[in-house]
Amino acid sequence: MDILIKNCRLLGSEKLFDVGIEDGRIKEIKEKANGRMNDKAREEIDAGGRLLTSSFFNMHFHLDTVFTAGQPRYNASGTLLEGIEIWEERKKSLTEKDVIERCEKAVEIFTLYGTTFIRTHADTTEKELTSLKALLKAKKLFGDLCDIQITAFPQDGILTQKENAELLEKAAELGADCIGMIPHNEYTREDGIDSIRIAFDIAQRHNKDVDGHVDETDDPDSKFLEVVAAETIKRSYQKRVIAGHTTAMGSYDNAYAFKLFGTLKKAEITIVSNPLVNANLQGRFDSYPKRRGLTRMKELLNSGINVCLGHDDMLDPWYPLGTGDMLQVLFMALHLAHFTSREELLNALDLITTNGAKALRLNDYGIAPGKKANLVLLNAKNEIDALRILGPPLLVIKEGRIVASTIDGPKIYRKGKPKEVELFTS
Ligand SMILES: [Zn+2]
Structure with missing residues (x-):
């Protein structure tokens, strides 16, 4: 597996999930109460109960x-x-x-x-x-x-x-x-x-x-x-x-x-x-x-x-x-x-x-196994906080690749390499 996001919440549920991503797609979604996901991933992220949504x-x-x-x-x-x-x-x-x-x-x-x-x-x-x-x-x-x-x-x-x-x-x-x-x-x-x-x-x-x-x-x-x-x-x-x-x-x-x-x-x-x-x-x-x-x-x-x-x-x-x-x-x-x-x-x-x-008539979209992994890990644990606290999210994933992260300062990733994003205009 490429990426494993552990302990995240999904919209409309109070439960915690692990979401596994492989080859650009969501491979598996497992509810925490049903045990850990067994697969090892190249990259593991602990969401700490934060909300994972579509990008x-x-x-x-x-x-x-x-x-x-x-x-x-x-x-x-x-x-x-x-x-x-x-x-x-x-x-x-x-x-x-x-x-x-x-x-x-x-x-x-x-x-x-x-x-x-x-x-x-x-x-x-x-x-x-x-x-x-x-x-x-x-x-x-x-x-x-x-x-x-x-x-x-x-x-x-x-x-x-x-x-x-x-x-x-x-x-x-x-x-x-x-x-x-x-x-x-x-x-x-x-x-x-x-x-x-x-x-x-x-x-x-x-x-x-x-x-x-x-x-x-x-x-x-x-x-x-x-x-x-x-x-x-x-x-x-x-x-x-x-x-x-x-x-x-x-x-x-x-x-x-x-x-x-x-x-x-x-x-x-x-x-x-x-x-x-x-x-x-x-x-x-x-x-x-x-x-x-x-x-x-x-x-x-x-x-x-x-x-x-x-x-x-x-x-x-x-x-x-x-x-x-x-x-x-x-x-x-x-x-x-x-x-x-x-x-x-x-x-x-x-x-x-x-x-x-x-x-856009996209049918390959959403958070479910087999769908394209276009995801954001919000800096919020529920829907209301997401609308109050706003962005940026902790992590942005496009087709299974991490393209942005604020975990360690605001960065985007191009060809796997980090680049600082300049938010100021002068
Ligand atoms: Zn216009």
Whole structure:
């Protein structure tokens, strides 16, 4: 056996277990009361009763913009639109080296905090497609730490410039995993609808999933999600579509939202909420009362619609903070969505684990013999402490290899060698 984690707790149980890992997979799980696991392991870790969970999914992130806050200036209004303006200036000086270096630091930090899957967006409205080309390289370079999927993301809109649809198609040809959109950033409602159809056309031509930025605004009249859901149904694209943000839903009329939930359910769409960033960007045009600017996470889940979470941004034009800890994202989500009943808290980790796996249609996932060993040993002995104390975890395991540990200082492991992770920015 490669790794034996002794005396750990698993979600939903008070009992202690030993978990054995071999050849990248969970080999055996044995309840402590039934005696010790007999196999010798190359590495044995005593969890001391701490919680062992599946590793985390960051389902929406911008690895091309990370760590660019203040370049060339900080976002003074705190709005999405000023962020887009600042990025438009910054991206003129993008190089692949610049993107890859910032991406490496971000991936290392995410790994340290227990994330082993990142769905990133690559801005395709920059004519050289520098972000996309760099992130395609980063996906290979850092794949030992995190599985990375790339969405081709038309940041400035698909119909706002005549070459943008072509660039999006080119991104699909170059190897982007998913096709994105941003209908609320098109000039008109009609253009927004057309942009959704163009994104789906490209996705279908190249057999890619769809992953949109949808209705990221407090405008209650921004209703592109219904169009995304309708296209999904008409094109039989069920289970292959993610809609990120959907914050306008927080401002919809209840009767309209109720009808929309029915369509979303039929479309089997996953909603990705980004509570850190939307708590910052939304509500900026309100005085008081001030809206929370979040999608209807709790009601969506209660209607049987899959919801997961994204970190979205970190130290960039849209978010001047960020640790890279998906537990912190979850912490913010629980507060803003009033997801704090005992039962909701006990199941909260699903939002950054199981629900991500569901969105990606992974069936090799979970804590059971034979499943891929993608695991984190949290610095907590129960679910509530995990949500209070947050990260980083003691240990992160990706496909049976230890990729990060904080037992002896914050380190990641690449090709078996330790590397200190620099958490400070200056
Ligand atoms: Zn985003």
